[in-house]
Amino acid sequence: MAVIEVNDLRKGYADLTVLDGVSFSVEEGEIFGILGPNGAGKTTTVECVEGLRRPDGGSIRVLGLDPVKDGRKVREQVGVQLQHTQLPENILVWEVLDLYASFYAKPRDWRGLLEEWALTEKRNARFGKLSGGQKQRLFIALALVGNPQVAFLDELTTGLDPQARRTTWELIKRVRASGVTVVLVSHFMDEVEELCDRVAVFDGGRVVAMDTPSGLVDGIDAEHHMRFTVMAGDMVELGGLPGVTGVTRTGNRVVVTGRGDFATAVTAQLARHHVLVSDLRIDKRTLDDAFVALTGRSFDATH
Amino acid sequence: MTKLAIVELKLLTREPGAMFALLIPLFILVVFGSSIERGDTVLLPMALAIAVGLVGLYLLPTTMATYRERGILRRLSTTPVRPGNLLVVQLLLQFVLALTACALLLAVAGTVLGAHLPTRVLPGVLAFLFGTAAMFAVGLLIAAVAPNGRAANGIGVLLYFPMAYLAGLMQPTDQMPTIVARIGEYTPLGAFRQCLRDVWADAAPSPLLLGVLAAYAVVVSIAAAKYFRWE
Incomplete structure (x- = not known):
């Protein structure tokens, strides 16, 4: 069953076209990657699917619902970790989990989440005092506290050191293992190759390819x-x-x-x-090669 | 919603700025209070206007602009709860803070300093409500146009001093040029202080000045709502 279906999504600001007919679907229980350089339309797409932005055209279904019209119902069942968001400096770890749990009709027990994400020792710490990795784990825990069926994780490992990135990858695998469908937005090839069952490659506001990571690599003829x-x-x-x-x-x-x-x-x-x-x-041929073959230019040069 | 209010209240008590809004006017009251005569009607209205001005121009916009800057409003809009709830909770809490600051000033001035307290309650409440509404409206407009918390803080401070001067909070109005004093009377803070002075003189606050405050509250709030961005 498709958890998310996006058809011919279009979005522009003034005379700038950000999304130019994006279509893809996400199946239940998979880790679906949205890969592309900065400015390819990844975040805008995800924000439309989350109901944060109103598309100019096309259709979106999340768990069979329209994220604009049935916004509240969609938000009950979807967990989100946003790029570049912070929490108040002085809020305590347990307070923010308890608070966000209270927003949902059927939340998870946040004490269990504390344990699961190795934050039990930090439960009385202020957000401002947490390390980068601890903040990241708290954000994932917050995305899961509503007991969602789908979790959106946007640029989760940007700014983390290699060790912390590896650890985060293991955590994302655990999220999927617990039965949550994961949509992972990333501009790291290695991350997508390691984690995703299927990938949509974005470039210039379109999906230029969609396949498994190895399918994408094998498909290139370089x-x-x-x-x-x-x-x-x-x-x-x-x-x-x-x-x-x-x-x-x-x-x-x-x-x-x-x-x-x-x-x-x-x-x-x-x-x-x-x-x-x-x-x-x-x-070894990598997704980088696949990207060059798909778009005709180097991935790194674009961001 | 209740939980949101409790957590926000806790955050407010951890905010050093909230302590300043309570203590600065109190400090002014106590320092100058030692030299006032019994039954004084000038100092206490001044301290009250300073307290409400600090909360409205400084604390309120800084908090709200910071929430937007840190993406807290945006994060909230991905949950079933609307981010507008957070703004409502913040407004209520800041109102309670302003109320607390004023209650503290009244208690200290009434007991320790033996300053004059107005005999009628209703005019005082009216003056407080209209004045606070006008100051908060200005604070909301700052929050709406400031790109981030630090800018909101800066704009708040920059606006506070000229407004406090025009309102006669830094220099008695009778020592100011007449024209400046006249203009000052119709600024939000000036009209507020004038209303409080009327109340302390046991007169009803001038309907004109209450109307001026109400007009500020409505017009500036509408402007704030128009310019407000969630992210």
């Missing part, structure tokens, strides 16, 4: 490289193998360029002719 050093045996001809587009050799070092799964053919050929190689490296 050249990549395989490198090795010949240890023993005579080098054989590799140029004619399927997928191989070029071979260069400098002394013992060989670099083979190709498309698709040419590496399997190359290693089989080497084995057949008893060529012993070492330092074998195949450049």
Whole structure:
């Protein structure tokens, strides 16, 4: 069953088109990634789905409801963590959880959430005194305190150190394991690759691709490289193998360029002719490559 | 809603600014109070106007602009509760704070300093309500136009001093140029102080000045509502 269905969503401000016909659907129980550079329309899309913004055109259904017309019902069942929001400096951790729980008809017990998100020791701490990671955990706990069916997490790990990011990823997996559908907005490739079941790639206010992360990577037809050093045996001809587009050799070092799964053919050929190689490296294709292939430009250069 | 009010009340008591709004007018009252004669009718209205002015021009806009700046209103709009509730709760609490500050001043002035207290209650209540409404309206307008909490704080302070001067809270009005004093009488804080003085003279506050305060409250509130942004 689709938890969220978005069809031909359009939104503009003055003469600037932010969303130009966005469509996607999110299935129950998945972690759905919304990936794209800054300004691609990710946050605007999510804000329309949450009912914070009124779209100019297109249709949105969240749990079968219209987020503008049935706003209250939608907000009862949806948990949100927003980018760039803070809490009052002087509010205590338990107070804010208790307060937000009181906003919902059927909230979760916030004491359990404190435990689950390792905040029990900090229950009497002021928000302003928490570390970045602790604040982040508190925001996730707040997004879950209403016992939602869908949680939106927007740029959750921006500004966290690598260790804290890894920890946060584990936490997001736990959210999904508890039966909550997660919509994850991110501009980090590695994060999306690690966490998401399916990804919508946004660029210039449109969805340019939607697939599993590995499906996106496999779908691209870009050249990549395989490198090795010949240890023993005579080098054989590799140029004619399927997928191989070029071979260069400098002394013992060989670099083979190709498309698709040419590496399997190359290693089989080497084995057949008893060529012993070492330092074998195949450049792993990543979502970054997929993004370049989809949009024709580098991801990093755009933000 | 009740829980929201309780939490906001707790936050207000943790806010050093709230303490200042209570203590600064009290401090002024006590310092100058030692030199007043028994039955004085000038100092207490002044201290009351200062107290309400501090809450309305300084505390109220700073709190509200900070809530918007920190995205607290936006975060709230993703829950079943409307962010407007938070603004209503804040307005009520700030009103209670202004009331507390005035009650404190009246208690200290009436007992320790032996200042004159008006005999009739209703005119005093009217003057307080209209004056507070006008000051809060100005505070709301500051909150509406200030881009962040610090700016709201700055605008509040910048407005407070000229308004306090024009209202005759820094220098007696009879030592001011006549024209300035006349203008000052029709500023929100000036009209408020004038009304309080009338009340302390055991007269009814001038309907004209009450009308001026009401007009400020309505017109400025409408402007604030028009310019207010949730994010």
